[in-house]
Amino acid sequence: MKQALFEERYGPQWTRFEQWLDRREKLRGRQGEAADALQDAEVPAAYRRLCQWLALARERRYSPDLVEHLNRLALRGHHVLYGARGGQSARLWMFLAAGFPRLVRAQWRVILAAAVLFMGSLALLFGVVLSKPDFIIYLVEPEHISAFQEMYDPKNQRLGMREGEDNVMMFAFYIWNNVKIGFQVFATGVLFGMGTVFFLLYNGALIGAVAAYLTGIGYGEPFWSFVSGHSALELTAIVIAGAAGLKLGGAVIAPGLRSRRTALVEAARPAARLVYGAALMFVMAAFVEGFWSPLTTFSPSTKYLVGAALWALVLAYFSLAGRARAT
Numbered sequence: 001m002k003q004a005l006f007e008e009r010y011g012p013q014w015t016r017f018e019q020w021l022d023r024r025e026k027l028r029g030r031q032g033e034a035a036d037a038l039q040d041a042e043v044p045a046a047y048r049r050l051c052q053w054l055a056l057a058r059e060r061r062y063s064p065d066l067v068e069h070l071n072r073l074a075l076r077g078h079h080v081l082y083g084a085r086g087g088q089s090a091r092l093w094m095f096l097a098a099g100f101p102r103l104v105r106a107q108w109r110v111i112l113a114a115a116v117l118f119m120g121s122l123a124l125l126f127g128v129v130l131s132k133p134d135f136i137i138y139l140v141e142p143e144h145i146s147a148f149q150e151m152y153d154p155k156n157q158r159l160g161m162r163e164g165e166d167n168v169m170m171f172a173f174y175i176w177n178n179v180k181i182g183f184q185v186f187a188t189g190v191l192f193g194m195g196t197v198f199f200l201l202y203n204g205a206l207i208g209a210v211a212a213y214l215t216g217i218g219y220g221e222p223f224w225s226f227v228s229g230h231s232a233l234e235l236t237a238i239v240i241a242g243a244a245g246l247k248l249g250g251a252v253i254a255p256g257l258r259s260r261r262t263a264l265v266e267a268a269r270p271a272a273r274l275v276y277g278a279a280l281m282f283v284m285a286a287f288v289e290g291f292w293s294p295l296t297t298f299s300p301s302t303k304y305l306v307g308a309a310l311w312a313l314v315l316a317y318f319s320l321a322g323r324a325r326a327t
Helices: 003-027 040-059 064-082 084-106 108-131 133-138 142-151 167-190 194-216 220-227 231-253 260-291 300-320
Strands: none
Touching (some): 003 040, 040 064, 064 084, 084 108, 084 260, 108 231, 133 142, 167 231, 167 260, 194 220, 194 231
């Protein structure tokens, strides 16, 4: 069935369900006043049908906007029917457990574009600096190079830190730094996407250059054992924030038949939710980076295993979480 026929046939039914949700949420659960849109007795069956339509829309690969619309209705319906007492915490849990990974899968095109820009520049500069170490001076100032050497000196008792720094201090710093990067790659997307493209390329190139330089001077083991633990969360979050920025940029560049303002507002809804999820990942990455990554009490091989496990968990989360079976 084509999407247009699917929407024509079932659209009125999910519109009635949405009207019931609007009235129910506005009335904050008071009984008897939400019957204009849908009878309360009809709601459970209507919700089950909505979940089936959502599963079909995903399976048939209808447009991301339609899938996201049905997904929002399903989440709202679940909250009203099963989680009204949970409040914000229940909505946050539903977003993390299902909404966020579903949204990432629905926006796979911009996710892929952001990943190619970021990881491509990282891999390119890693290869360049590994073969020509002096090239790093074009990206990193000499005092920062010295700071990196100090932080990843194999003789250090704690990796990624300098004298006088502690775990809590670095945890706070990493939160600020990660959120700053995420905000840069997202917010600058409104500049026709050019700001997002620049910051994805720049941050990828910087990470790749520093990694290659430290590897080349014999500091590879402390560096890689340090970054292995938090890399899955941090690098994935940068890509997701970049995808949100590209989403904004795409709306500005190609609004279609809509005005740029309307297109930007519509694109901002899924983009903002992508950034919310990325921000949570940045905080988790900062925690790992502040309290696990600096440890030298564990062998590098152990830290590599933990890092590999976290990569597997992140990939499994975005691949499998929130999937519903069609019935």
